[in-house]
Amino acid sequence: MEANFFRFLSAELSSTLTGRRIDKIFGPAPGVWVLAIQNTGEPLHLIFRPAKSAGHLFLSPTKPVNPQTAPAMAMWFRKRLRNRKILAAHTDWPNLCLALELTPRTDPDGKTFLILDCRTGMSLADELPPSFSHEPEWPALEDVLEDPEIWREYPHISPPLRKVLAGLPEDRAHALYFQVATASADAFHLGRSGDTWTPPTAWPSGKDDEIYHSALDAARAYGERTLFPLLDMEEDKAQTVQLKRARKKLKRNLASLDQEQARLEALAAEQVKAEALQAELYRFKDAEGLESVDVTHPAHGPMTVPLNPFLSPTENMERYFKLAAKAQRGFPHVERRRRELLAQLAQAEDGTLELHPASLPQGAPEPEGPAALPKRFRGLAVRLFRTSDGFTVIQGKNKSANHHMLSQAASPFDYWFHVEDGPSSHVILKRDHPGQDVPESSLTQAAILCGLKSYRKDDGKADVMYALVKDVRKVKGFNLGQVAVDRKLGTLRVDLDPDLEERLS
Numbered sequence: 001m002e003a004n005f006f007r008f009l010s011a012e013l014s015s016t017l018t019g020r021r022i023d024k025i026f027g028p029a030p031g032v033w034v035l036a037i038q039n040t041g042e043p044l045h046l047i048f049r050p051a052k053s054a055g056h057l058f059l060s061p062t063k064p065v066n067p068q069t070a071p072a073m074a075m076w077f078r079k080r081l082r083n084r085k086i087l088a089a090h091t092d093w094p095n096l097c098l099a100l101e102l103t104p105r106t107d108p109d110g111k112t113f114l115i116l117d118c119r120t121g122m123s124l125a126d127e128l129p130p131s132f133s134h135e136p137e138w139p140a141l142e143d144v145l146e147d148p149e150i151w152r153e154y155p156h157i158s159p160p161l162r163k164v165l166a167g168l169p170e171d172r173a174h175a176l177y178f179q180v181a182t183a184s185a186d187a188f189h190l191g192r193s194g195d196t197w198t199p200p201t202a203w204p205s206g207k208d209d210e211i212y213h214s215a216l217d218a219a220r221a222y223g224e225r226t227l228f229p230l231l232d233m234e235e236d237k238a239q240t241v242q243l244k245r246a247r248k249k250l251k252r253n254l255a256s257l258d259q260e261q262a263r264l265e266a267l268a269a270e271q272v273k274a275e276a277l278q279a280e281l282y283r284f285k286d287a288e289g290l291e292s293v294d295v296t297h298p299a300h301g302p303m304t305v306p307l308n309p310f311l312s313p314t315e316n317m318e319r320y321f322k323l324a325a326k327a328q329r330g331f332p333h334v335e336r337r338r339r340e341l342l343a344q345l346a347q348a349e350d351g352t353l354e355l356h357p358a359s360l361p362q363g364a365p366e367p368e369g370p371a372a373l374p375k376r377f378r379g380l381a382v383r384l385f386r387t388s389d390g391f392t393v394i395q396g397k398n399k400s401a402n403h404h405m406l407s408q409a410a411s412p413f414d415y416w417f418h419v420e421d422g423p424s425s426h427v428i429l430k431r432d433h434p435g436q437d438v439p440e441s442s443l444t445q446a447a448i449l450c451g452l453k454s455y456r457k458d459d460g461k462a463d464v465m466y467a468l469v470k471d472v473r474k475v476k477g478f479n480l481g482q483v484a485v486d487r488k489l490g491t492l493r494v495d496l497d498p499d500l501e502e503r504l505s
């Protein structure tokens with residue numbers, strides 16, 4: 001993150017966060033932190049990812065998807081920060097550090113400051129260095145333009161700032177330098193480099209810049225467009241690791257089952273000893289203390305049968321029969337379990353094994369051809385479509401798929417569609433980030449795909465409502481696939497084109 005933009009951002013964050021409480025801490029991916037901030041309106045999350053050049057620090061109403069089990073460091077921070085109020089914010093902006101001063105705690109770990117260092121990470125401290133909020137000096141513009149290494153002594157003279165100054169006429173360079181030095185910038189720019197977004201700045205970066213009048217808005221736009229897809233990739237990696245672990249565990253369980261099969265077969269073989277004893281029991285049924293007897297089995301011939309000397313021959317015979325019967329009772333359970341494990345192993349091998357359902361976005365759509373869902377979604381009975389604008393649409397095929405789509409195939413900021421006043425498939429239109437605009441044509445096509453799998457499919461027209469996924473929830477006690485909608489965005493009346501499915505698939 002560029003230091004001068006961080007100067008404006010930290011000032012706006014200070015104004016927004018001061019007086020609020022930290023509700024909870026999340027760790028959606030290694031090195032990424034989400035602080036749920038108390039807010040009376042829509043949810044408010046401070047999202048922080050340190051990095052040397054392209055770190056993230058922004059506020060968003062959308063909470064990234066989190067792992068089923070909180071990481072150890074998230075639990076550590078949660079214990080020390082939960083419900084603490086932010087009294088003030090202090091900034092060492094040339095070094096990209098924001099320190100949140102918190103209400104005191106009586107325990108030894110109740111440190112006063114939560115430090116967000118955009119280069120190194122998040123930490124707690126009892127006090128700040130005396131120079132933490134010191135305002136830096138600004139060298140003459142001529143020195144800035146002559147010394148390419150000046151940022152080493154003056155970190156706020158960042159290479160991006162020096163580059164833009166060097167490319168301007170002298171009068172415009174002086175004006176921009178004065179504007180940045182006096183913190184009087186009133187517009188923030190988000191540019192692109194090829195297909196990627198570049199970190200926001202307090203000056204223009206190119207002709208295709210998006211312009212924001214708030215550093216918070218610029219940071220949020222950059223963060224949601226660049227960090228959320230990275231979190232998707234991290235989740236895919238985590239899913240791959242989970243599947244690998246699942247395969248290993250299933251193979252270990254199958255190996256254990258082979259051992260159990262061998263044990264039961266050994267027990268089943270005791271049937272022969274019992275039958276041999278039974279055939280000649282009349283010879284020694286009243287004997288005592290025998291350790292073995294030589295007998296002849298009707299089918300297997302002569303054999304020596306070991307005996308427990310503390311049991312009578314009759315009790316030894318009954319014991320052998322019981323062991324053999326126990327084996328026979330166990331064989332069906334072993335075979336059933338083997339079928340289950342082999343089926344799960346096959347699913348793990350092709351990526352369809354359902355692990356822990358999670359609300360994970362699918363990622364950016366490719367320009368052409370139908371998209372393939374990530375492996376963790378392939379167990380769902382769904383169809384995939386791509387709208388004429390390139391957005392991926394997921395259509396549920398049955399009640400079970402409708403039920404699981406919300407948690408397995410959708411992000412909180414995706415759109416959900418359902419025909420009004422009657423049964424229909426659930427349809428999800430995927431978005432890359434919460435701020436992504438969806439053209440009316442794509443909304444209409446998603447609504448038509450929903451209507452074509454509904455009770456209105458033969459009517460020619462259908463009224464289809466749509467909402468954000470975060471406003472659609474499953475309710476305990478409802479039938480499979482039934483949901484409650486807390487807030488819908490609108491209703492679309494669409495003409496049901498029966499050929500649309502084929503054109504978009």
